[in-house]
Amino acid sequence: MRYLIANWKSHKNYQTTQAWIDDFFLQISNYPRLKKNLNDNKIKIIVCPPLPFISLFSTKFTKIPNCHVGAQDLSIYGEGNYTGEVSAEALSELVEYTIVGHSERRNYFKESDEMISKKIDRASKMNIKAIQCVRNEKDKIQKQAHMVAYEPIEAIGTGKNASVDDVLNMKKKLDLISDHIFLYGGSVDKSNCEYYLDKDEIDGFLVGGASLDPKSFLDIASLC
């Protein structure tokens, strides 16, 4: 099984999200191999939009086999008086997956290993599968994480994707367990994804920029 995760970050609004979904739904008929792979459980696609748009995915998108919607983050707190926070309890009614610990959250919101570990705990207690992002071997990996995405900072949004060798070397250094699904993220697009896909050790991708356009995202999916 290959995994393709879209991280939309804070991009798109209600209308452009709806347009993406409509477009994805229309254009997927141009990708018969991808449709077959989705039906045959060979690929799983998880799109993580901004929270307010999650429910838009339930009408068409998540009706396609192996197409899911996920969150980009969750609160370190459970249900309670935490203004502005979205708890794992609330999310569990909407999603099966969430990204946790993206380097942008560490950078802009000062998330620490400890906070990330609490979030993954909360997610797993509510049966939400965590996609943990790590920058390098120094970031502590949680055993309960379902997927681990290696995302070197210098590769994110720069067009400078890490080499396949770098990704494989880092995989060896990370404290992974055999259950962890291993992803690479950082400037993945249709022109470079095949190099990684040649390697069985890499289970898939976390894609930012190239996921914002349905066609470029479908192009990557069709190669997975």
Ligand code: PGA
């Ligand atoms: P990018 O982002 O594909 O735009 O480099 C990846 C990520 O930050 O998850």
